Amino acid sequence: MLTESSSAVDENIVYQPEPGGETAVYVRNACKSFGVGKRRATVLRNLDMNVKKGTIYGLLGASGCGKTTLLSCIVGRRSLDSGDVLVLGGEPGSPESGIPGPRVGYMPQELALYGDFTIKETLEYFGRIYNLPGEFVKSQMEFIFKLLDLPPGHRYVKTLSGGQQRRVSFAVALFHEPELLILDEPTVGVDPMLRKSIWNHLVRLSTDHGRTVIITTHYIEEARQAGTIGLMRSGHLLAEETPQNLLVNHGLRTLEEVFLKLSRTERAKKHGALTASGRAVRPTDPSQQEDRGHDNPAFICTADNPDATSIGIPNNRTNISPSPTSNQYWKSSKSVLPRANEDGIVGLTFSPSRENLEETTRNRHAVRRLYDLNVNSPIEGFSSAPFDSREVISNENGLIKTGDRSTPSCSSASSSCGSTEVSKRPTKKRGSRTFVLSMPTAHRTAALIRKNFLITLRNIGMFAFVFLMPGLQSTLFCLAIGRDPTSLKMAVVNEELDPSVGRVCNYTTDCTYSMFSCRYLRFLDNSTIIQVPYQSLSDALDATLRGTVWGVIHFGHNFTEELLERQINGNAVDKETIQASRIGITLDWSNEQIALTLQHRLVGGFNDFNRNLVTSCDYQPVIPSIPVEFMDPVYGKKNPSFTDFMAPGIILTIAYTQAVSLTAAVFINERKQGLLDRSLVAGVRTSEILLAHLVTQFTVLVFQSSVVLLVMLLVFKITCQGSLALAMFITLLQGLCGMFYGFVVSSLCDQQTSALQLSLGSFFPNMLLSGVLWPMEGMSIYLRYLSYFIPLTHAIEALRCIFARGWGIDRPEVYWGIVVNFGWIVGLLLVCLTVIRVRKYTG
Numbered sequence: 094m095l096t097e098s099s100s101a102v103d104e105n106i107v108y109q110p111e112p113g114g115e116t117a118v119y120v121r122n123a124c125k126s127f128g129v130g131k132r133r134a135t136v137l138r139n140l141d142m143n144v145k146k147g148t149i150y151g152l153l154g155a156s157g158c159g160k161t162t163l164l165s166c167i168v169g170r171r172s173l174d175s176g177d178v179l180v181l182g183g184e185p186g187s188p189e190s191g192i193p194g195p196r197v198g199y200m201p202q203e204l205a206l207y208g209d210f211t212i213k214e215t216l217e218y219f220g221r222i223y224n225l226p227g228e229f230v231k232s233q234m235e236f237i238f239k240l241l242d243l244p245p246g247h248r249y250v251k252t253l254s255g256g257q258q259r260r261v262s263f264a265v266a267l268f269h270e271p272e273l274l275i276l277d278e279p280t281v282g283v284d285p286m287l288r289k290s291i292w293n294h295l296v297r298l299s300t301d302h303g304r305t306v307i308i309t310t311h312y313i314e315e316a317r318q319a320g321t322i323g324l325m326r327s328g329h330l331l332a333e334e335t336p337q338n339l340l341v342n343h344g345l346r347t348l349e350e351v352f353l354k355l356s357r358t359e360r361a362k363k364h365g366a367l368t369a370s371g372r373a374v375r376p377t378d379p380s381q382q383e384d385r386g387h388d389n390p391a392f393i394c395t396a397d398n399p400d401a402t403s404i405g406i407p408n409n410r411t412n413i414s415p416s417p418t419s420n421q422y423w424k425s426s427k428s429v430l431p432r433a434n435e436d437g438i439v440g441l442t443f444s445p446s447r448e449n450l451e452e453t454t455r456n457r458h459a460v461r462r463l464y465d466l467n468v469n470s471p472i473e474g475f476s477s478a479p480f481d482s483r484e485v486i487s488n489e490n491g492l493i494k495t496g497d498r499s500t501p502s503c504s505s506a507s508s509s510c511g512s513t514e515v516s517k518r519p520t521k522k523r524g525s526r527t528f529v530l531s532m533p534t535a536h537r538t539a540a541l542i543r544k545n546f547l548i549t550l551r552n553i554g555m556f557a558f559v560f561l562m563p564g565l566q567s568t569l570f571c572l573a574i575g576r577d578p579t580s581l582k583m584a585v586v587n588e589e590l591d592p593s594v595g596r597v598c599n600y601t602t603d604c605t606y607s608m609f610s611c612r613y614l615r616f617l618d619n620s621t622i623i624q625v626p627y628q629s630l631s632d633a634l635d636a637t638l639r640g641t642v643w644g645v646i647h648f649g650h651n652f653t654e655e656l657l658e659r660q661i662n663g664n665a666v667d668k669e670t671i672q673a674s675r676i677g678i679t680l681d682w683s684n685e686q687i688a689l690t691l692q693h694r695l696v697g698g699f700n701d702f703n704r705n706l707v708t709s710c711d712y713q714p715v716i717p718s719i720p721v722e723f724m725d726p727v728y729g730k731k732n733p734s735f736t737d738f739m740a741p742g743i744i745l746t747i748a749y750t751q752a753v754s755l756t757a758a759v760f761i762n763e764r765k766q767g768l769l770d771r772s773l774v775a776g777v778r779t780s781e782i783l784l785a786h787l788v789t790q791f792t793v794l795v796f797q798s799s800v801v802l803l804v805m806l807l808v809f810k811i812t813c814q815g816s817l818a819l820a821m822f823i824t825l826l827q828g829l830c831g832m833f834y835g836f837v838v839s840s841l842c843d844q845q846t847s848a849l850q851l852s853l854g855s856f857f858p859n860m861l862l863s864g865v866l867w868p869m870e871g872m873s874i875y876l877r878y879l880s881y882f883i884p885l886t887h888a889i890e891a892l893r894c895i896f897a898r899g900w901g902i903d904r905p906e907v908y909w910g911i912v913v914n915f916g917w918i919v920g921l922l923l924v925c926l927t928v929i930r931v932r933k934y935t936g
């Protein structure tokens with residue numbers, strides 16, 4: 094373990110570069126653009142960088158000049174459009190390099206910490222990721238807490254101040270004592286005293302322990318303690334020198350003055366070049382140039398000999414850092430022999446002709462061997478990776494060229510770095526080296542699972558969403574959906590009533606033929622219909638128009654007599670009698686469900702009244718019924734509830750949407766906060782992240798599905814005729830399908846808002862077309878075909894068959910629900926992996 098007392102460090106210690114150092118990070122002709130078409134902005138343009146092992150490299154430059162982009166390419170989180178990066182002897186992502194893995198400590202610009210972790214838990218988490226021994230973790234924690242003056246370990250990260258949080262983030266990068274530290278602005282928000290102590294520690298790490306540090310900072314003067322300084326502007330380095338050399342060579346007192354001078358000189362050169370070439374002179378305000386996407390024609394790099402291509406290789410044995418401003422590359426057209434120039438660069442130049450093809454290929458191998466000797470790769474059998482990018486390119490004419498490394502290759506025509514033919518990376522399949530779904534390791538997967546559970550349980554919002562929401566949703570569904578409406582006011586206009594002649598309501602149940610209106614009203618369900626008496630039909634209709642009541646029940650003056658007449662004389666009665674014997678009902682049909690309920694109750698009430706009357710008069714109760722009888726149903730109940738119909742769809746929708754939103758939220762949050770990048774750079778694999786989330790999500794799903802089924806089946810007595818285990822299995826599968834859709838959403842969206850839009854945008858078509866709300870048989874035939882392609886449709890049908898019909902897995906309706914769900918899971922996983930892969934190489 095590194096200790097603070099390992100070297101007596103003066104507060105104003107200045108780093109002296111170690112002679113004969115090896116290369117830790119090597120960047121050549123790095124080009125990187127963002128966006129497409131007119132919005133394409135070139136951020137790195139033919140950038141060269143050489144970081145020697147055991148040194149501190151201060152990367153300085155104005156905001157937006159591309160520092161973070163460069164670091165993200167170095168740590169393998171982004172890919173260059175063209176050019177090469179070697180880290181600790183290999184391309185980031187290749188097995189030869191230290192990235193991803195414990196050889197590198199990365200502090201991203203974002204905080205990249207879990208707010209719901211304590212400081213101690215944060216360090217322990219990364220200790221588990223790196224598989225550090227417990228004793229080491231303990232002692233290292235003591236040391237780091239002292240060194241960085243961290244608050245007590247039990248404090249939650251989210252409760253710390255901004256500066257304290259950055260120190261914790263810095264502690265994470267230092268914790269496992271990596272060979273290479275990559276720190277993106279570690280001293281922002283840190284007080285001057287602590288800043289000094291951080292720098293002193295970095296110096297100690299490099300001088301006493303041979304660690305390499307790349308650090309970006311806005312505080313230019315603090316970088317005096319660095320061994321080398323790279324002054325960056327508009328995507329390339331203005332200078333790469335020791336601070337002392339920069340000050341002495343330019344005869345200035347501060348690095349800030351040197352930076353300004355170099356910037357002005359470059360601007361003047363560009364200005365001159367542009368004016369001399371007769372082209373329009375662009376504004377020379379540096380800020381304008383920084384922000385314009387750096388597509389300044391002044392960066393156009395032209396080859397001395399456009400027909401020739403050349404390769405420049407650092408010769409570390411001579412230990413001279415190539416400076417992009419100096420004549421760093423040696424060139425000689427038509428030569429095929431490697432030669433070293435005065436800057437220690439070994440160069441080869443090839444003529445790209447058909448005849449030279451064989452020779453060219455031979456020379457490539459020669460160069461590779463030379464490179465192996467010169468780069469001091471610690472890896473035996475150093476792969477062809479560094480040279481693949483320079484490999485021969487077969488163009489459409491069958492001609493072969495090598496990538497031109499001796500001359501900057503920013504494109505002139507398209508203003509885009511690396512867009513010329515020679516600077517493309519043709520033969521190497523970049524994806525194959527970095528995107529491998531390799532086998533997960535136990536320690537990292539366990540650390541990730543533990544972290545997932547801790548976050549879920551600690552965050553109150555998350556906890557409520559995960560554990561309380563499904564129960565609440567299903568309870569609300571059962572309480573709010575499918576129940577019959579109650580307390581519906583109906584106006585009753587009973588002209589039969591006339592107390593002056595003794596026509597009052599009696600409550601007889603005998604075979605009495607009087608006041609049938611009152612007798613009928615007694616059979617109306619009081620919980621559904623509230624009878625409100627009105628004196629006149631016009632008043633009652635007026636009340637309906639005003640929305641005071643849902644309709645009117647009207648009895649004529651001689652209702653009882655006319656009804657008897659109609660029943661006794663049957664077909665012989667006249668039209669007037671028929672009209673006077675009817676109960677006139679006028680309903681407000683603006684609400685179909687309410688009107689249907691009233692209709693059902695009013696007709697049912699008449700049937701009950703009729704049955705009661707004929708029974709009391711000793712007739713057969715079936716006499717007044719229509720001669721159509723519904724026998725016992727084959728499946729389901731005679732009086733089915735709409736809740737029963739909707740329940741399967743709601744259960745699956747809850748499982749699906751919960752999984753989508755949880756997965757998308759977790760991943761977008763992690764990526765936005767830089768947590769995903771930090772974990773991936775630390776060596777966590779995509780397969781481990783997926784597996785850990787799968788385990789966490791599956792556990793959550795089992796809980797959620799159990800709660801939903803419990804609430805629906807046990808508390809609200811939703812009918813389930815079939816196997817509960819099968820129902821549970823389909824519900825879990827649907828949840829997994831939602832989880833994989835959540836992966837797709839999170840891989841496509843960078844922001845929570847766009848994820849929300851995508852999730853909600855797909856939620857409604859899913860819900861409307863899958864038959865949750867209405868039978869699919871009610872849809873047009875074309876829409877029905879579309880709905881078969883929705884993940885919920887078959888699963889809902891399967892669950893309905895289990896619930897209502899008690900069918901098992903032997904039925905096609907049930908097993909199709911399972912098969913289609915599996916298909917969706919596989920399909921969504923493939924989409925997600927493709928999106929991640931595409932975005933890695935375009936972002």
Ligand SMILES: Nc1ncnc2c1ncn2[C@@H]1O[C@H](COP(=O)(O)OP(=O)(O)OP(=O)(O)O)[C@@H](O)[C@H]1O
Pocket residue numbers: 127128136154155156157158159160161162163202384386936
């Ligand atoms: N994903 C992206 N898509 C489009 N443009 C991007 C993206 N990432 C960075 N950029 C642009 O690239 C340029 C360089 O950004 P970068 O973050 O590398 O700058 P920087 O030097 O680190 O700045 P700072 O010191 O402020 O952090 C900026 O103009 C930025 O807007």
